[in-house]
Amino acid sequence: MSIPEWYTGSDRSGDVAKGIEAIIAKMDEHQADHQDISRLRDLQSVETEVNWRAFLLSLIGTIHYDLKEQDKAAEALESALMDFKPYLSTFDEVLSVYCQTCYTAGVLFYEREQYAVAAPYLLRCLPYLHEVYENAYVGDIYSLLTICLNMTDEVEDALIFAEAAAFARQYDCESLENLMIAYVATGQNQKASEVFQVLSDRCRQSDNFERILDFARRELGETGVVN
CATH class of the missing domain: 1.25.40 (Serine Threonine Protein Phosphatase 5, Tetratricopeptide repeat)
Structure with missing residues (x-):
């Protein structure tokens, strides 16, 4: 053979x-x-x-x-x-x-x-x-790394992958939510607020938007949330 x-x-x-x-x-x-x-x-x-x-x-x-x-x-x-x-x-x-x-x-x-x-x-x-x-698969791996590193308090490293995931996944709702969380974890609330505005524009109809809104209100305050 x-x-x-x-x-x-x-x-x-x-x-x-x-x-x-x-x-x-x-x-x-x-x-x-x-x-x-x-x-x-x-x-x-x-x-x-x-x-x-x-x-x-x-x-x-x-x-x-x-x-x-x-x-x-x-x-x-x-x-x-x-x-x-x-x-x-x-x-x-x-x-x-x-x-x-x-x-x-x-x-x-x-x-x-x-x-x-x-x-x-x-x-x-x-x-x-x-x-x-393919690029979509790459974005999924970056997203998993973002969550794992956030959960182990390696927030600076998590942010690197959160930004990369959002780019690779073409700024879908899940990757943007993770990016907002990563910015909050690293004390970059202005950027987190700006990401929330993008989420509000793009993802208001998603099943998870109430969770996103609750997080933003809790972590960013009403001044960081324009609903």
């Missing part, structure tokens, strides 16, 4: 590449299950190249996450990220899955409200974001 160009692992039989293609196709359709996890374990016993073994373990972790098996997902994803070796030439071929693994691990711990654990995983995506993700 011919080996596809994208696969640079150790298996010359073609079984690993074929298995990866089949399982990713099922994952894309949200149909991957425990049988696929078992198959990936079998492929791991064949694969000897370090980054491709981590690639396979990343897929295992992602399937566990999709199956709502959070503890097993966390174990597999964290182990995979420990195993990746960016200084090897094969890292380029597995980069997209590496980034997805960082993102999934970050989201998993974000959902658990373990923000201090989530943030470093999301930060590991940053150097490679524009290599593998």
